Amino acid sequence: MNRTIERHKNILEFSLSSLLRRKTKNASLLAIYTLIVFAIASLLFFLSAMKREALLILKDAPDMVVQRMEAGRQDLVPLSYAKEIAALRGVREVKPRLWGYYYDSPSGGNLTVMTAEMPAGFIKIGSGVSRLRRATAADVIVLQSYDNEVPLMLEIEEVLPYESELAAADLVIMSELDFRKLFKFPQGHATDLALTVANPRELSTLAGKIVDKFPDARPILKSEMLRTYDSIFDWRGGMMLVMMIAAVLSFIIFAWDRATGLSAEERKEIGILKSIGWETSDVLLLKFWEGAVISLSAFFFGVIAAYVHVYFFSAPLFQPVLKGWSVLYPQFKLVPAVDTYQLGVLFFLTVAPYTFATIIPCWRAATIDPDAAMRS
Amino acid sequence: MILHPAVLSLMTMSLLAGIMVLLAGAVGVRILFSWNIKSGSELQLSLERQTYLVSTILAYTFVFQILSLFLYIYTADNLHGLFVGAMCAAGTLNVNEYGYPVLLLKIVNFLLAGTWLIVNYADTRGYDYPLIRAKYALLLLIAPLVLFEAYEQYRYFSGLHADIITSCCGALFSQDTRNISGDIAALPARPMAIAFFAAMTATLVSGHLFYWKGRGGWLFSAVSLVAFLVGVASLISFISLYIYELPTHHCPFCCLQEEYGYIGYALYATLLGGAVTGLGTGVLMPWRNRGSMKQVIPQLQRTLTLVTVILYLLFTLIVLYRIKFSALTLGW
Known part of the structure; x- marks a missing residue:
């Protein structure tokens, strides 16, 4: 046992010194390798952080949302629906929700307007809106109402705290009265209905009953929303990854080329090693350790750089593609969410191709005849 | 896709x-x-x-x-x-x-x-x-x-x-037509537990015999393979119950999760490792006394046997540990 460990230790030492002897060549390989690991790791970290945020936001979503469709488009729900749905067995509560989007022409941003129990004339705004309108608590914001008469003057009661930034950056919360005034919203209607159900297992049965009763209703479950978000992020990440595969491929060709094109000096070195008694398997072991040193260094450097990129700087390189864009985009720091699973995936996507690309060149190098190698 | x-x-x-x-x-x-x-x-x-x-x-x-x-x-x-x-x-x-x-x-x-x-x-x-x-x-x-x-x-x-949600309606309707069952058919716990401990003991005994006396290599290999299969079946049948502390949960995968302290990795690593070395012992049997292998294989087989026995023993110990410290008590 000890002898085996000693052998590996000695060969590892030798391979480290041989790597150091060809500093520039190996440094460029390491740099490109690190870059590839960095790019893919950033992508994976960013995706998982975004998924986590989405999950957190949807945690408080209602069990089921019922919308009404008219000719295939979403329309307002009459409040009579709410009453009838509330009468279904298993429904604990039906809450008609009023919400909509307000296009703020001075700033060019889209605000999400929601209602809550609060005095008329007052609003709460998200920090994004506060930045956009340069207004804070006790300031007055003017919104243009739909009936073209008087603009709505609303006093800011509170700017929502920073923790809710991701969910609430573009949010404006106002009273029902102001909401109906702002959008000329018809009485007796709501945007959609939020359902709370006593037993989550009955959700699908209830949804079926609702559709039976109101064929124009479209029930959406919370689990469906979660699933959709998840697959959207997976899909976006996968698309990015497919694009990156081109980069990985060119890296593999580069690595293959590097490993194949042995310099005369390296060939001589292997020739000498073999003539002083190294076996083919020893040279292969040497090559294995060289590859392992390069791969692991690149892996660690790449992962650390990606961690800094994503969690300290919020992934400036990927944001536009993966997050989507908007005038009023929340500013937020991602919370680190790294696990062994991601690292495993990353390992498979980077180290495995590199390793396979270098097997054959390494074998070729290891099986050179000593005399031919030294003579060349 | x-x-x-x-x-x-x-x-x-x-x-x-x-x-x-x-x-x-x-x-x-x-x-x-x-x-x-x-x-x-x-x-x-x-x-x-x-x-x-x-x-x-x-x-x-x-x-x-x-x-x-x-x-x-x-x-x-x-x-x-x-x-x-x-x-x-x-x-x-x-x-x-x-x-x-x-x-x-x-x-x-x-x-x-x-x-x-x-x-x-x-x-x-x-x-x-x-x-x-x-x-x-x-x-x-x-x-x-x-x-x-x-x-x-x-x-x-x-x-x-x-x-996922489609534009016309929620994905809901797929739910009525198809239901993915996560249930895994499990064998009854009590006979399975007896078989499990019997198989592990048999591996231990035959391994002991082969290691010290050099006899019964085939038997050991066959027994260790059977013990592997019994081990997997037991994992689903009764070991999982103790891990999840639920008398109805037979999933062989959940134990790989963080909630259960990644105990599944230890279980699978020992079980799979033991199966490979046990199988390897048997595969080498025909060449045991041939040519240059006389010096190599018997020694290698002894090592493999030892590794198999140790890994299976570890597996059994982890299982016993879970049974002992589980909040679940099955009425045998």
Whole structure:
């Protein structure tokens, strides 16, 4: 046992010194390798952080949302629906929700307007809106109402705290009265209905009953929303990854080329090693350790750089593609969410191709005849 | 098809492994037909060199193969949220008919690959390549299986379609037509527990016999294989109950999760490791007294036997530990 460990230790030492002897060549390989690991790791970290945020936001979503469709488009729900749905067995509560989007022409941003129990004339705004309108608590914001008469003057009661930034950056919360005034919203209607159900297992049965009763209703479950978000992020990440595969491929060709094109000096070195008694398997072991040193260094450097990129700087390189864009985009720091699973995936996507690309060149190098190698 | 990064990485891995194994298989065929250790021809010389290539390729491939087994389960578990009714990997694997066959293939390939590496190890210790034909015949059995696994895995992932919200209605209606059951048929706990401890004891006794007296190698290998199968069945039948502390939860995958302290990895590593070394002991039996192997194989077999017994013992100890400290008490 000890002898085996000693052998590996000695060969590892030798391979480290041989790597150091060809500093520039190996440094460029390491740099490109690190870059590839960095790019893919950033992508994976960013995706998982975004998924986590989405999950957190949807945690408080209602069990089921019922919308009404008219000719295939979403329309307002009459409040009579709410009453009838509330009468279904298993429904604990039906809450008609009023919400909509307000296009703020001075700033060019889209605000999400929601209602809550609060005095008329007052609003709460998200920090994004506060930045956009340069207004804070006790300031007055003017919104243009739909009936073209008087603009709505609303006093800011509170700017929502920073923790809710991701969910609430573009949010404006106002009273029902102001909401109906702002959008000329018809009485007796709501945007959609939020359902709370006593037993989550009955959700699908209830949804079926609702559709039976109101064929124009479209029930959406919370689990469906979660699933959709998840697959959207997976899909976006996968698309990015497919694009990156081109980069990985060119890296593999580069690595293959590097490993194949042995310099005369390296060939001589292997020739000498073999003539002083190294076996083919020893040279292969040497090559294995060289590859392992390069791969692991690149892996660690790449992962650390990606961690800094994503969690300290919020992934400036990927944001536009993966997050989507908007005038009023929340500013937020991602919370680190790294696990062994991601690292495993990353390992498979980077180290495995590199390793396979270098097997054959390494074998070729290891099986050179000593005399031919030294003579060349 | 789900464009999940892990799915892409598993597919890449299978593709690479497939290409590599194909390459190794091609060399294997040439060796099977043209190998002649007594000849000094150029062909023989190049074949001898190529054996190094094949062993290197397979060593790497098999290491990645082992990792891909766990990544596969982990991915299945990770994707369960995308399918209505799937609670963990068990449900995701049931989404289409390829999920479980792929898992089975991965396990079989793992066992065969491990055995191959053991045979290879023994072979390189002898100066006259005594096991070379057997080794490459085994390789020709493994290569199609690895390729088949890659193909089946592709079929599995390409057949996955997430149940997401569509524009016309919620995905709800898919729910009535299809239900992915995560339930795993489990054998009754009590007889299974008896079989489990009996199998482990039998492995211990036969291992002891083989280690000290050098007798009953075949028996030991067969018993350890049976113990592996019984171990897996027990994991589903009664060990899982103690791990999850639920008398109805038989899932063999949930124990790989953080909630259970990753105990599943320890269980599977010991069980699979023990199965490979036990199997390897048996496969080496026919060459035990042949040529240069006289000095190599008996010693190697002793080591393998010891490793098998230790790994199975560890497995049993972990199980006993879980049973002892579980909050669940089954009325036997």
